[in-house]
Amino acid sequence: xxxxxxxxxxxxxxxxxxxxxxxxxxxxxxxxxxxxxxxxxxxxxxxxxxxxxxxxxxxxxxxxxxxxxxxxxxxxxxxxxxxxxxxxxxxxxxx
Numbered sequence: 001x002x003x004x005x006x007x008x009x010x011x012x013x014x015x016x017x018x019x020x021x022x023x024x025x026x027x028x029x030x031x032x033x034x035x036x037x038x039x040x041x042x043x044x045x046x047x048x049x050x051x052x053x054x055x056x057x058x059x060x061x062x063x064x065x066x067x068x069x070x071x072x073x074x075x076x077x078x079x080x081x082x083x084x085x086x087x088x089x090x091x092x093x094x095x
Contacts, residue, residue, distance in 0.1 A: 011024050011042075011054055021051065021053050
């Protein structure tokens with residue numbers, strides 16, 4: 001398999017323990033092991049990460065932004081999912 005035939009992988013990095021993984025880019029690799037190693041070499045050159053996820057792009061399925069109104073509309077009916085009925089103390093910075 002030539003390099004141009006390798007699948008595309010999406011790369012996610014967690015910069016510190018307790019934070020979310022963030023999408024940082026994409027790369028081509030023959031398999032998951034190579035994708036992890038290449039992601040480490042390309043996206044964590046300055047010791048920015050504590051964890052790397054790679055996902056083959058063909059396995060990611062996304063909603064259509066043009067259909068966001070109708071796709072997310074049912075969430076409006078579930079007020080219990082939105083904790084807007086109490087005050088968050090000021091000492092809580094990241095919620």
